[in-house]
Amino acid sequence: MEKQYEKYSKQLYRIAYSYLRHKENAEDALQAAYEKAIKNQDQLTDQKKLRSWLIRIVINECNQNHRIRKRQMEIGQKVALNSNTLMDADYVQSIELKEALLLLSEEERNLISLKYLLGYKQKEIGAILDLPLGTVKSRLSRSLGKLKEIMGGDENE
Amino acid sequence: MNDRNIKKLLKLERRQIEKELIQDRKLRFFSSRRKLILIMAIVICFSGVAFAYHQMSVYEWFMLESLGYDQILEQNPKYELDISVEDQDITIAIDGLVADDLNTYLYYHVSSPSGEPLRIKYHDGLDVLNAKELYGGLKDRLVEKGLPEDYVDENFDNFYGAGSSSLAPNETASNREVLRFEAFDLQKGTVEILITQLQDAEGETINGEWLFEAPFVKEKSETIFLDSGSILQLPYRDMDFSVEFMKMEMGVTATRLYYQDDYDDRTVNVSYSNFTMNDQPLRTIFLGGSGEDEYSTVDFFPVKVDKIKDIECEIDTLFIMEYVLEQYFIDEFPVEIEYEGGKLRIEESFTDRYQYTITDLGYATRDFEYLEFETYFEGGRAIMSQFGWEGCLIMPDGTELPCESVIEAMLHPEALKRTKVYKLETHYSDEELRDLDYLDYDGEPAVEFRIRREHKTMPVKEPITILKRHFWE
Numbered sequence: 001m002e003k004q005y006e007k008y009s010k011q012l013y014r015i016a017y018s019y020l021r022h023k024e025n026a027e028d029a030l031q032a033a034y035e036k037a038i039k040n041q042d043q044l045t046d047q048k049k050l051r052s053w054l055i056r057i058v059i060n061e062c063n064q065n066h067r068i069r070k071r072q073m074e075i076g077q078k079v080a081l082n083s084n085t086l087m088d089a090d091y092v093q094s095i096e097l098k099e100a101l102l103l104l105s106e107e108e109r110n111l112i113s114l115k116y117l118l119g120y121k122q123k124e125i126g127a128i129l130d131l132p133l134g135t136v137k138s139r140l141s142r143s144l145g146k147l148k149e150i151m152g153g154d155e156n157e
Numbered sequence: 158m159n160d161r162n163i164k165k166l167l168k169l170e171r172r173q174i175e176k177e178l179i180q181d182r183k184l185r186f187f188s189s190r191r192k193l194i195l196i197m198a199i200v201i202c203f204s205g206v207a208f209a210y211h212q213m214s215v216y217e218w219f220m221l222e223s224l225g226y227d228q229i230l231e232q233n234p235k236y237e238l239d240i241s242v243e244d245q246d247i248t249i250a251i252d253g254l255v256a257d258d259l260n261t262y263l264y265y266h267v268s269s270p271s272g273e274p275l276r277i278k279y280h281d282g283l284d285v286l287n288a289k290e291l292y293g294g295l296k297d298r299l300v301e302k303g304l305p306e307d308y309v310d311e312n313f314d315n316f317y318g319a320g321s322s323s324l325a326p327n328e329t330a331s332n333r334e335v336l337r338f339e340a341f342d343l344q345k346g347t348v349e350i351l352i353t354q355l356q357d358a359e360g361e362t363i364n365g366e367w368l369f370e371a372p373f374v375k376e377k378s379e380t381i382f383l384d385s386g387s388i389l390q391l392p393y394r395d396m397d398f399s400v401e402f403m404k405m406e407m408g409v410t411a412t413r414l415y416y417q418d419d420y421d422d423r424t425v426n427v428s429y430s431n432f433t434m435n436d437q438p439l440r441t442i443f444l445g446g447s448g449e450d451e452y453s454t455v456d457f458f459p460v461k462v463d464k465i466k467d468i469e470c471e472i473d474t475l476f477i478m479e480y481v482l483e484q485y486f487i488d489e490f491p492v493e494i495e496y497e498g499g500k501l502r503i504e505e506s507f508t509d510r511y512q513y514t515i516t517d518l519g520y521a522t523r524d525f526e527y528l529e530f531e532t533y534f535e536g537g538r539a540i541m542s543q544f545g546w547e548g549c550l551i552m553p554d555g556t557e558l559p560c561e562s563v564i565e566a567m568l569h570p571e572a573l574k575r576t577k578v579y580k581l582e583t584h585y586s587d588e589e590l591r592d593l594d595y596l597d598y599d600g601e602p603a604v605e606f607r608i609r610r611e612h613k614t615m616p617v618k619e620p621i622t623i624l625k626r627h628f629w630e
Binding site: 116 | 160163174177
């Protein structure tokens with residue numbers, strides 16, 4: 001298991017980092033995910049699905065981390081926004097995007113993150129989240145619509 | 158905000174993540190270069206590969222290193238051993254076992270009727286049978302730090318596989334080596350060592366069974382708390398840099414310095430050199446370093462002084478990895494692109510996979526040594542593996558020497574002195590992309606090249622005082 005984990009460790013770190021945007025938190029999440037993977041390795045019946053299974057565990061771990069940190073982030077970012085009046089527009093939008101992602105459901109955030117922030121194909125996302133391709137497509141479209149709405153979009157555009 | 162804007166924002170965010178990840182993947186350039194020099198120097202000395210114009214210097218370096226390990230045993234003659242076991246006409250003899258709070262060094266030699274060079278294949282062919290007894294406390298500490306117990310259990314061999322170095326032949330033995338283990342937890346006891354595989358000069362494995370019980374007594378080390386630090390402004394972007402020195406542990410196997418450095422930008426690494434204690438040079442041990450501590454450490458061959466007056470070092474080189482982004486969309490190959498007033502030629506070839514050669518057509522005036530590229534394929538994928546490069550060395554006096562491989566460049570004595578190594582031709586293939594099974598990748602030509610980072614070295618000479626005591630202290 002360690003060898004397999006090692007094989008995917010860079011990819012898993014990339015995912016954890018994309019979710020948490022914090023080196024130490026990403027490493028902690030990977031560590032916790034690793035422990036869970038070892039503990040629950042009996043649940044993996046098909047070795048071909050190892051990668052998707054590991055990614056799913058890492059994502060779950062990151063989402064848990066998100067729940068804990070969501071409130072802290074909200075406070076922290078508001079403080080940052082108030083204290084730095086010279087931030088450029090891109091930076092402000094980036095913060096708004098991160099906040100908007102936190103307001104999505106876990107599944108919506110997973111779909112958006114895997115597709116747009118990590119560049120996975122819809123077929124791969126289906127394998128990771130254990131969803132049929134058609135469901136990935138429809139829910140991805142709905143998630144993007146919700147993100148747009150949160151960020152002040154007009155659904156009729 | 159419409160769909161296009163949202164997607165654009167997500168794309169920007171993805172780029173930002175990529176950028177952060179690239180910065181995060183900061184290579185420990187200094188340590189990896191040092192490790193490579195060590196590994197290759199041992200390979201060369203062992204295999205007799207000739208690098209005509211600098212063989213002597215590497216040889217001299219190796220002899221000094223070997224002498225250092227031998228002196229550790231010579232200065233602790235009570236830990237000399239004479240235990241030998243024979244199997245299949247091959248005799249392995251343990252010549253010494255020196256242990257303290259920092260390291261454990263096991264000295265051995267192998268002899269066979271043919272006299273061929275043999276060494277322990279120590280990653281696969283050496284087991285410390287009572288490792289759990291010897292390293293029980295270390296295991297507890299690692300588990301406390303958050304490593305899963307199963308993982309620590311299954312990786313016990315890391316504790317006794319911390320490094321090996323060939324030793325120069327002496328009057329009684331030619332195939333000599335020292336193995337480094339992490340420091341034992343027990344103060345005294347017996348190490349039960351089972352050797353099952355040896356390796357000859359061709360890399361062929363010889364199986365057998367050589368079982369030893371070697372006694373040890375661990376010497377205590379002395380700790381000197383330093384609690385000192387320096388804050389500097391580096392001559393690169395007026396960057397602030399600070400280094401704290403926590404303590405120095407002095408034992409019979411090594412003198413270990415614990416430190417922690419901090420930069421305000423993660424694109425730079427510094428290398429330290431010219432460590433001295435009471436004006437006497439401290440010689441770095443390449444096998445050194447702590448396996449479990451949270452601080453950076455550097456090990457020196459042990460020194461004995463009655464009273465430490467001062468410890469000094471200097472920062473001699475900055476290794477800079479400067480983030481850049483230059484995009485080039487390529488329709489057909491070969492192509493010449495312009496960068497920093499010079500030209501780069503990119504050629505494509507295809508056998509069973511795509512390969513690219515990027516040749517720097519001029520380097521004389523540029524200040525970077527080499528570039529890091531990203532290559533994008535039709536589907537937006539961007540992973541390439543670099544499988545070789547050719548370049549040249551520019552000596553401090555400006556003379557140019559060819560180097561045909563990374564090994565030769567790294568082994569050059571001038572490279573040890575931080576001479577600039579210029580990459581002139583870099584070879585990439587899509588091998589790594591093919592190895593990622595989840596991508597369903599079956600070969601696509603590259604369509605875009607991006608220059609992502611410039612690597613450069615900057616010589617500096619910043620003296621740092623680690624400890625200074627006055628006569629009344």
